Amino acid sequence: MGTIGYVETQRVVLATECDPLVLTSGAVLEHVEVAYETYGVLNEARDNAVMVCHALTGDAHAAGLHLGAKKRGWWDNLIGPGKAVDTDRFFVVSANLLGGCSGTTGPASIDPATGRVHGPDFPLLDMADFVAVHRRLLDHLGIGRLHAAVGGSLGGMQVLEWALEEPDRIDRAVVVAASSRLTTENIAFSAVARAAILEDPDFHGGRYAEHGVAPRHGLKVARMMAHVTYVSGQSLAEKFGHARDTSGTGKRLAADFEVEHYLQHQGESFLQRFDALSYLHLTRPMDYFDPFAAHPDVVPSTRFRLVSFDSDWRFPTAHSLRIRDQLLARGVAVDHTEVVSPWGHDSFLLEPPGYHDLVRSFLG
Amino acid sequence: MGTIGYVETQRVVLATECDPLVLTSGAVLEHVEVAYETYGVLNEARDNAVMVCHALTGDAHAAGLHLGAKKRGWWDNLIGPGKAVDTDRFFVVSANLLGGCSGTTGPASIDPATGRVHGPDFPLLDMADFVAVHRRLLDHLGIGRLHAAVGGSLGGMQVLEWALEEPDRIDRAVVVAASSRLTTENIAFSAVARAAILEDPDFHGGRYAEHGVAPRHGLKVARMMAHVTYVSGQSLAEKFGHARDTSGTGKRLAADFEVEHYLQHQGESFLQRFDALSYLHLTRPMDYFDPFAAHPDVVPSTRFRLVSFDSDWRFPTAHSLRIRDQLLARGVAVDHTEVVSPWGHDSFLLEPPGYHDLVRSFLG
Numbered sequence: 001m002g003t004i005g006y007v008e009t010q011r012v013v014l015a016t017e018c019d020p021l022v023l024t025s026g027a028v029l030e031h032v033e034v035a036y037e038t039y040g041v042l043n044e045a046r047d048n049a050v051m052v053c054h055a056l057t058g059d060a061h062a063a064g065l066h067l068g069a070k071k072r073g074w075w076d077n078l079i080g081p082g083k084a085v086d087t088d089r090f091f092v093v094s095a096n097l098l099g100g101c102s103g104t105t106g107p108a109s110i111d112p113a114t115g116r117v118h119g120p121d122f123p124l125l126d127m128a129d130f131v132a133v134h135r136r137l138l139d140h141l142g143i144g145r146l147h148a149a150v151g152g153s154l155g156g157m158q159v160l161e162w163a164l165e166e167p168d169r170i171d172r173a174v175v176v177a178a179s180s181r182l183t184t185e186n187i188a189f190s191a192v193a194r195a196a197i198l199e200d201p202d203f204h205g206g207r208y209a210e211h212g213v214a215p216r217h218g219l220k221v222a223r224m225m226a227h228v229t230y231v232s233g234q235s236l237a238e239k240f241g242h243a244r245d246t247s248g249t250g251k252r253l254a255a256d257f258e259v260e261h262y263l264q265h266q267g268e269s270f271l272q273r274f275d276a277l278s279y280l281h282l283t284r285p286m287d288y289f290d291p292f293a294a295h296p297d298v299v300p301s302t303r304f305r306l307v308s309f310d311s312d313w314r315f316p317t318a319h320s321l322r323i324r325d326q327l328l329a330r331g332v333a334v335d336h337t338e339v340v341s342p343w344g345h346d347s348f349l350l351e352p353p354g355y356h357d358l359v360r361s362f363l364g
Numbered sequence: 365m366g367t368i369g370y371v372e373t374q375r376v377v378l379a380t381e382c383d384p385l386v387l388t389s390g391a392v393l394e395h396v397e398v399a400y401e402t403y404g405v406l407n408e409a410r411d412n413a414v415m416v417c418h419a420l421t422g423d424a425h426a427a428g429l430h431l432g433a434k435k436r437g438w439w440d441n442l443i444g445p446g447k448a449v450d451t452d453r454f455f456v457v458s459a460n461l462l463g464g465c466s467g468t469t470g471p472a473s474i475d476p477a478t479g480r481v482h483g484p485d486f487p488l489l490d491m492a493d494f495v496a497v498h499r500r501l502l503d504h505l506g507i508g509r510l511h512a513a514v515g516g517s518l519g520g521m522q523v524l525e526w527a528l529e530e531p532d533r534i535d536r537a538v539v540v541a542a543s544s545r546l547t548t549e550n551i552a553f554s555a556v557a558r559a560a561i562l563e564d565p566d567f568h569g570g571r572y573a574e575h576g577v578a579p580r581h582g583l584k585v586a587r588m589m590a591h592v593t594y595v596s597g598q599s600l601a602e603k604f605g606h607a608r609d610t611s612g613t614g615k616r617l618a619a620d621f622e623v624e625h626y627l628q629h630q631g632e633s634f635l636q637r638f639d640a641l642s643y644l645h646l647t648r649p650m651d652y653f654d655p656f657a658a659h660p661d662v663v664p665s666t667r668f669r670l671v672s673f674d675s676d677w678r679f680p681t682a683h684s685l686r687i688r689d690q691l692l693a694r695g696v697a698v699d700h701t702e703v704v705s706p707w708g709h710d711s712f713l714l715e716p717p718g719y720h721d722l723v724r725s726f727l728g
Contacts, residue, residue, distance in 0.1 A: 185597035191624040233549035
């Protein structure tokens, strides 16, 4: 197995005044630019394309290395020559989501109509809107049918939505650690994170950019809390235990335990790379997501492989079983595997034994 | 079964310049006032006293009704004539914790030495310091040996600490939904809540009172997040499901789902009754709590009854089993029951079948 070398993020304009993107809500975006990367080569038959859909805080840079960077793409362990998503065989496409903040049009982008950032005027998105932009990108790249679409967490939700929207475009769908409908508890966690941002005094009704500030406090707390839900109690215990800076009776209110420093670091570094309004706009569509209700009679020709992780308590296996049962009820080919992994929801980004083989064998 | 009628919170000064409270850290409090309530009558032998220890956000008002109030004390379902903690038989004492904000000296109290609020100068507390004040209160009331000490969550931790500190003062200990050592994940949740408060721009290094403000945003978010961990996914789903204000494509970023309004209400109402520094000072001792290590050779004469709830994922049954095993290893009489309850950690405040009977039968 090799690795992908240097890659560059590309950009393309996929909606214009003449060909605007009409969102599910009816709102219209007259300028949509998309950041994407590709790995491998599209074959002559144009039938070897695999679309990778990223999770909440991902971006287009799924694999390989940016010039001058040290950190490889977020799914580099899965995508590459000889890897589970084999770039010697497949043409892999990865795009930053609509509403994001890593190159694709989102709340922090300039609205050409006004010359100012969209800010709080950015329209509310639906899972179908994420997919609509993916579809335009494939059209732009001249790809009709996908060999496969692969996604974890929010990425898996896009794959599911897409297969129900275009029941004949995707041959194989790999849906990892995802959900077809959030639980009330899922929505509750999401609500707290959003409250942390929306009610931060520096949010200014979403016009923080105009004030030259950002709701850093709220976004940091949102990320810290979310992070706790992405990992498992077991992995936190093994990684940090009760180790701390002080000892004996030397105690303090401020961060002392290693796990506290770790969460602080997670929160701080998130501020460097993420926009608060994007966080709101990318989380909210998950709360409303209910694709089987939205597409009651669709029977996709897609074959599905579902993967969940036994330590994932954010989207536990029950979520995958509900997707499986809904697909089976429609006569869709689907299998599901619960992979044993100590790392909680974040397992989809890691390599617990058996996981990557499930992807590799399914892509055929 | 009857109920307790009108009660009044009383106050007593338990530490003075001449008889200061020396904390575990070595810090000294020269003035400690304690708010407490009592229910029932202390018998002549003074051997029918039951001390009730409150949880993180509780107060002295455990049972009965304050004149003019509508809401009864937080453990009124457990304490009263003919109830599990029977005030026809027992003299029940309930005191607000040191560091609290409901009548007992805490960070928001005036320091008589300076004439200003303690604020960030309030010393860091230890579980033993909470107990030290309880001990002084009993001495003041002329109570030697306790018939029982009863507490849930942080309250149970005080009971455990106390029994190890004074191994011959408590006949029976009821420790509900508690822990003898937080997990790394427990500390992680606590760390996020504290970061929300400590890093709120209105915290002002703890001198918010002097600035005439309060870290309302951080305290509200801390409470909202904590609340999600106090209940169960099942109870949230049954109570709120996916009910929302909008319908169809009418969606929004702001609170829409009923569970969001509920959490908003929980957060807002908490601001009316709780102080941010108290929240920090009452949560932090839990992170450091490790009483079996702190008292390695103590064998209490106390008999223990431990109760946990099957849906409690904040302090799951494993915590109670660890307490049981540690006590058994020391030859202490202990039993443990996992009560079936749908309401998560908050079950200790409610009446899942069998729970109150376990308390009643143990108090004998």
